[in-house]
Amino acid sequence: MVSNVTSAERDGTLSSRNMGLEKDKSGRETRKPQSESNPERGETAASPPDWADGLKQLYDAVVEEPLPDSFKDLLAQLDEQDEDSPSSSSNK
């Protein structure tokens, strides 16, 4: 019983939110003949613009770059500058 109510409630919330969003944009129905007349208006906030993917690509391209040696050196040095105890660090 309780679970039924909850799920119904949840469904109701979700669908009403979706409907609300759709209503906001077009008022009644999404049946505007705008695709032919003026596709550059950028009215469709739902679909991401063409460049959105490019932004991610720019970021990911750097993430996937091999790490330059300078960073490996720096990371290796962090331990040494922190610990003075000569454990297994090669003296340099």
Next chain:
Amino acid sequence: MAEHVRTAREKAAFKKELTEVVPHLRAFARGLCGRADMADDLVQEALLKAWAAQARFEPGTSMRAWTFVILRNAYLTDMRRNRFRGEYDESVAERILTAPADQEEPIHLSDMHRALLSLPTERREALLLVGAGGFSYEEAAEICGCAIGTIKSRVGRARAALNTMLDEGDIPKRSNEDGVAHREIMSELQQITRGDRDEVSD
């Protein structure tokens, strides 16, 4: 707050996590300052600061978010000293452009990068965090130390500005900041008159 003495294991865990976020720090820095060499200098600076401040890191929280804050602060400090001027590195874009693109109509990433760098810092970083880094608005707000609504509006304006620039193919060359400022004002006006904000329901 008393300095918590960190065990060797904690230090090792910290370093492992720190090492893992370095590529992300580099990507974020590259988006912020555009030039690869300066971006990497910035990341090195941030790494040293993060290491020095490691006692303040709470294990279990996001290392990426924590280090982004440090990187961002380092960037803003350097900006104030005029070290970066949103310079655009052609070679970076050239290299990125060689990456395979699946799209039929490939985006001119160099154009996009240049358009991105022409945005004011706050909008650029907001868009980078949300649009490229995949942070939620809430996380981005925490990183930038501002309200969620502020981040939303910054991202919205950054998107609008990029839309305008890229749609019209009208991207400033290098430091044609007047043109950009004008365009942004116009796009903001457009937004206001259209009233297409998330919160507005009627």
